[in-house]
Amino acid sequence: MSTITPGPGKSRAETKLDITDRTSQAIIDAETGSREAKTERLRIAREKREAQEERAAQIAAAATKTVKSRKKAATAKAAPAKAAAKPKAAAKPKAPAKKAAAKKAG
Incomplete structure (x- = not known):
């Protein structure tokens, strides 16, 4: 065990407190x-x-x-080929709607 000798103008308790302060400050740092x-x-x-x-x-x-x-380019290339391969069907005439016929008759 080391002996604590107080410095000039310090009591033994103050010297112990200084040691504790330095030690605690070193730990905190x-x-x-x-x-x-x-x-x-x-x-x-x-x-x-x-x-x-x-x-x-x-x-x-x-x-x-x-x-x-790539998909867009492939679709764009394939679209004209598909259109040429499928002939368009003739447009079918629309049948008159039943409601319109009922209004005219009534």
């Missing part, structure tokens, strides 16, 4: 530094994850656009 380091590490990890998610969303959007444009 160490915990604060550890907490700040952890917060910084987590912030960097979150930003990295968000950037990866954004890139993945952009890639998915680009792939969707490519697929849609």
Whole structure:
């Protein structure tokens, strides 16, 4: 065990309090530094994850656009061929509606 010798003008109790204050302040500073380091590490990890998610969303959007444009191009090419292959049926004359005939007769 170490002996505590009071400094000039300090009592033995004041010297013990100074030791306790320095020790507690060192512990608090160490915990604060550890907490700040952890917060910084987590912030960097979150930003990295968000950037990866954004890139993945952009890639998915680009792939969707490519697929849609391919389908649209294929549909546009196939539409004239389908129209030429199917002859249009003659328009059928419409039968008069029963209500209109009933009003005229009544």
